[in-house]
Amino acid sequence: MQRSKLGQIGIYTAVIVTVVLLLFPIYWMTITALSPANQLRSFPPVFFPEEPQWGVFSELLATQPFALWLKNTILIAVATMILALSVSILAAYALSRYRLRGGATIGMFILTSKMLPATLLVIPFFAIFKQMGLVGSLWSVVITQSTLIVPFCTWMLKGYFDTIPEELEHAALVDGCSPFATIFRIVLPVAAPGLAATALYAFVISWSDFLFARTFLQTSESQWTLNMGIAALKGEYITDWNVIMAASLMASIPILLVFLVLERFLVGGLASGAEK
């Protein structure tokens, strides 16, 4: 289809305006982090700071246990990802390949568990963890996050497994591969992109969690996560927005990098999950 030059220019203008407007908050976070504190109290605001101030990051690292928050966040995300994947790979494969009694019910359950109000779930979990002495432990967050992440990963992986022709596994069985080995030698390598997307998705959800961490880790400061730290900074440094934005920026960079890698898989994965 041939489009007029004017139309082309129109589209570019629209795209640029849209992207600028939608991404302005991210830009503003970056700019603020790099601005000197006094400049933030100037009206009109400065949109292009002349001298980026890098000192704020070292100040943040020196005055706040930022590294500790980062470590806790990563530990939780990695543990959740491993737990969720190891369970959901097997379940998703079973749901995709075997017409099991109760399989449909479990599928429905997984779908509907997305709509559970998480604030309701934390109440019984609080009671359970209190009993088990897990309040204040990172495990409490790993377990509660799994309530969201296991169903999601299972559903997403099932979608990927459904696209793999069953004959591949039949061929492997005929070749003498055991059903269990077939999953690891054939199915997972073939589903690698989907597996990666699912793993990263689990990572993103875990990294973004605030509710579970806030509920179970609030009283033990050594276990705080990045999101808790930033929320606390907002209360503490009421006007030092450059410090808060610097922390936000550092907390976002890992996840934005993950997102850049993941995006092309994600569009397909999320959409296939939504169509069903």
Added chain:
Amino acid sequence: MATVEFNHIKKSYGSVEAIRDFNLSVDDGDFCVFVGPSGCGKSTALKMLAGLEATTSGTIQIGGRDVTELGPGNRDIAMVFQNYALYPHMTVRKNIGFGLKMRGMPGNEINAKVEDAAKILELTNYLDRKPKALSGGQRQRVALGRAIVREPSAFLMDEPLSNLDAKLRVQTRAEIVNLQKRLGVTTIYVTHDQTEALTMASKIVVMRDGMIQQIGTSHELFTHPRNIFVAGFIGSPGMNFFRGPVELDAGQPVTRFGGHLVRLPAATAALAGTDAVFGIRPEHIQLTTSPINVGLRLVESLGTEKILHFQIPKGQSLTNTEADFGPDDQDRDVQSMLIRVIDDHIYQEGQSVSLLFPQDKIHVFDPATHAAIG
């Protein structure tokens, strides 16, 4: 190498019976083809033989060994799939050698065997490519290579040619037959294409609705179909049918085709006074001077070969359900009969021709049971 035996095999999904009392014995070295319209149960039968589907009852033996309860890997079989099912993340070499590796063969032995197989199939230059970088025909050969390298008791092939284009299909058909003759491995081959079945098989099993209709060589199926279904299914185009009365004319059995007498095989005399279904193959109808004159409704020309369509006299055609040869044959028109001629004449639609049904080429079927008579 081994014999293959199905004994009273049944398969049902809930209350639906997919296979009913399937009995078959395939000799060592046979090339046995299961053929039938889609949904006839031929693939299910093959999958049960492979151990990919459980049987509901009955036993399966390969080389005299009861394999009914064994997994696919323990049956000493190799299988070629319709979509080839090559492992996309492995090179051709790894694909072909995977079965040997799973059986614990040392790496250098595997490699030697893979190279041998590749030589036979002319894949040597492609061994280190991934399947994605191969053409359809090459992928098909890799699938064959994966099967022959294992030196199994039996090859199982599930429509292995249906993803190839027409020309390559004919060529590969011959290659598979030659390969099978050379290796002498018992082969069970599933297809919906009766031409494939007729050209490749030493033994054909025609199936419909989960039941074996007839077992035989291509010649037997062609000349002595056991029922209307087999007669209509085998041949391209399949047999023509019309219904009519059996009468005696001077002691000789005859029927009527639009009022004209048609002589029937002598053995039919016993049926006098009843109705029957008569069949004649399109290539057996002769265009000579005869009292039977028909107008051509349609002329399909394939060069020297021509298919001429004419209408069956009123009240003598079969119903759609009687002449049901499966979903692959939907466009068949029960009101028409076909003539297959190879000559240099030019036929026009609307033209009138006179024809003869040679007495010894007429098949007679029971209208109720559809079984062949005589």
Added chain:
Amino acid sequence: MTHLTETTILTKPKGPRMIDFSAPRHRKKFGYLLLAPAVILMALIIVYPILLSVDISFQDVRIARVGASDKPWTLDNYRWLFASHEFWRACWVTAKMVVFVGGTALVIGLATALLVNQKFKGRALARLFVALPWAVPEVVATVIWAWMLDSSFGVVNWALLRLGIISEAIQFSQNSTAAFFAVCVVMIWKGYPLMTIMLLAGLQSIPEEQYQAAKVDGASVWQRFWYVTVPNLAPVMGVTLIMTTLWVFRDFAIIHVLTGGGPLGATTTLSIMTFEQSFSYFRMGQGAAVGVVTMLICAFISRALVSRFASKSH
């Protein structure tokens, strides 16, 4: 060949009654075995906690415990709930928020999806950019907007003043209406990318022939949008709307960090109320009652919408 046959027979595990899961009759058992860990885990971390929370909602407890001296069941919490002004206000706030956020995010998401579905150079990059806010953690998104909406030095107030839309800076933390819309803006910014991603996938699955056929029939751009795009996209829009609705229902981080539910409950949704009752006032029985009612509302909404869109798409 015979050699191979023998080795396969010999190497076959004839061990102490090991089930061969590759055998056709046992293959299904293998499926159940694979499913078992997930089923057990979900029973432990989803089903049991839900049952427990229902149990708690029927008890007059401040701090819930497991097992230890279960109190007798009572309807007190629910009686309190339906009589309390806060609960009905939370319902109203939640409803307003769902409608406003869902509607606006759908419009922005659809517009963005239509835009980046056009053919132009750098389209992949544009798609990446418009989806970016999805990855920003909610807390981070919230503090960024908190700064942008700052009453003294926020860039939003500056822009609005500059454009002459307002004459004096809006106090987002003190004005109920402003606080409500502030929360909505953050939610929309976080929520529209998912809409865009899914609608884009939906747009890509519409066969090009339909547009060409409509064009041949002389349909204008608007008619094509209305008669080809919208009906094709309706199921996806339905699903995305449900997802966004439930997300707004469940959200905790944005409201908690931005306004804490205030001022004067203007941004207290059912979700925030559940949390506050349970962990600010430590009245977990009442908190659980709010949560259980919320869960039922969510179940009802998704049920109704799912069946509606499912019937529409056929």
